[in-house]
Amino acid sequence: MGAHVLGSNSSGNSSEAGSVLPGHLVLLLSVLMVTLVVVVVAGNALVIMAFVVDKTLRNQSNYFFLNLAISDFLVGAFCIPVYIPYNLTGRWMLGKGLCKMWLIMDYLLCTASVFNIVLISYDRFLSVTRAVKYRAQRNMTRLAVFKMVAVWVLAFLLYGPAIIFWEFIVGQSIVPPHECYAEFYFTWYFLLSASTFEFFTPFVSVAFFNFSIYLNIQHRNKDGGACVEVDATPQRAGKKQRDGRVWSVFFMKTRKVSCSEPTAISAVIKDDDALSPSFNRNPDAAQISMQREELSPDSRNSRSSQHMAPDRRTHRWRLSRDKKIAKSLAIIVCTFGICWAPYTLLMIIRAACSGTCVANYWYEITFWLLWLNSAINPFLYPLCHSSFRRAFSKILCPKRQSIQPQIGVQSC
Template identity: 55%
Template sequence: MRARIGAVMLERNASRERMELGSNATAHMGTEAGFGPPVLVLLAAVMLLLIGVIVLGNALVILAFKTDRSLRRQSNYFLLNLAISDFLVGAFCIPVYLPYILTGKWMLGRGLCKLWLVMDYLLCTASVFNIVLISYDRFLSVTRAVSYRARQGMTRSALAKMAAVWVLAFLLYGPAILLWEAVTGESHVPEDECFAEFFHTWYFLLSASTLEFFFPFLSVAFFNLSIYLSIRERRLRYQQDSCLPKIRPMTSPKRERLRLVSNICRSSLMKKKKAEKEGENCSTPAGRTDTRTLRSTQCSRLIQDKKIAKSLAVIVCVFAVCWAPYTLLMIIRAACRGNCVSHHWYEVTFWLLWLNSAINPFLYPLCHSSFRRAFTKILCPKQRTTEAPSDNASNN
């Protein structure tokens, strides 16, 4: 992974300095780092397990999107884009890196090294930009609900945004990886290693990290906070427009009024008879069915928006936990040339990056009932067919 690239480069610089002082220390991992066979076997098993989880989990998301037409909405296209980038991390980046981490030597040639670097940086950056795009899409769904629903069928716009994510992700690191050596006229990468030429340039890393993590994280935090404030404002407006003012006494405490409003909101989502009964308790005229229906719709939309905010918060928190340690340590280690942070802590941060690609597929079914139904249809087709007759019988 790209964090490994940084660790290798910084350790290599440190080893060169030690070699100039007469030291024969090395920064290689694997057998050259003193790992015994049991540790190597454990590392290989863990990485193979991680590859399997990433590939199978994200492949399931892609397959669900392909087989279930109900998922083909504009908002879900961005989740598909994220699944594609995570899938390629497990299908290409980690398998190519596996021999390198176990042996401590790059044995696949300079051409494949460049390709791996471009893909690794591209996929990691695309994942970050996809998180921003998903957050922005959720922001529009809550703050501009009417126009957002009208654009749900415009797949061309979604595809254009998906393509823009990949183009911007490539432009951030791709040209530097491919052209840095030609521009500077020299290479600092030994034949048996593979890392980016620019990794010793701290000001480039700081600028790239700002565009790759800090700015996206602030954007996502802004969108998430705006969603929360919008939902809070709409909830207060719903409380003011409800039938509560007709029954509240002048001396009733504020907490009791808010509790009554919450009970009314929940009762409006129950069965029709119970909803009508609650409407009578609120002294609503019998002829105002449309008003009760409108209030019920508003309440259901509030609940749906709350679910959107919660699902987005989960994805954002996982993103922050997995990416923030790596980004901060990368900048710190680059500034002090790898001498102020333990190498083992840095190893933990790049494992967190890989875990992010493995966790994302499990967030979809937990946060989206549509994905949960699609997964059930794929994994348990017999259960789907046996439930169908009973459903029809109950409907009859």
């Protein structure tokens, strides 16, 4: 998103001062820009390749990471390389048609990157605060694809039509020859309205999701000692009389439910076995076991106490997982704010004063901060998840993986 707006603004900035830069400064800027391109392209390409080599990553949550990686990859592969010569020379030499195409792509990709961040944060929010409903829908690929497509459609509608039709509605173009920026470059009320959907609303949303997760974890910490109920509802029970004693035969599922979940959800929870490592060790996660026990108070108490320990372990594991999610979202909020807030504010101020109250170099710095976010995202999101780290290890260290397949993550 930043690229699109800064493309316009910085284009104007570049044209004013780009050609008078000293040679050594031009060289330094070129090296920095090319380095950023390499980091953005390589980092996001690694995320995309992870989906190719590791089929276990193909679930709803990770598809949103893929969507983010695609938008950020195209920022590094198309938007930044096209902008570099314009930034260094101060002249757009690719024609008006390619200028509009570049502006559309720049605004679209940066906006899609922001909307994907919101979608990922919302998905993490549901996984913590609406755990039962989330697990019931986590394998609904069509729903995930619909959300991914919606991100791109909304991102295009925010700026695309304005870039294409603004000059026809106004009746003339304000963009001089050999420059490339959007026609609404100095229209502060449009930029303020668009920024509300592009930055302010996403930032508040991500902050809200993070705060809600924090409150949820705090509540569960206070109730940490509360017992966890067994989700092993008897599916079939029969009583037999033998030697004056009553025996009961139970056929039950071995899956448990944590304190944070209702007990009447066995049909849903059985699909969540893959989430808990304590149950992955058993290849028959939903196995049916027959227990024959004497129906006495002592026997029932013994059975109950045996079920409590694994349930508490499951609760502690989920609580630990959710704390990691909360920390990663806190980093997301801070990084997103640092990269986007300076540019958004300066863009609106600059438009309001027709570019006379903000120095060009300050605008350029905030503009590049937006693209820097695309370089940070592949490290900020997938690398926080062990499943992605294992996939990266397969790509970067294939020999070590074949020699030591039991080790989840290898360091190269």
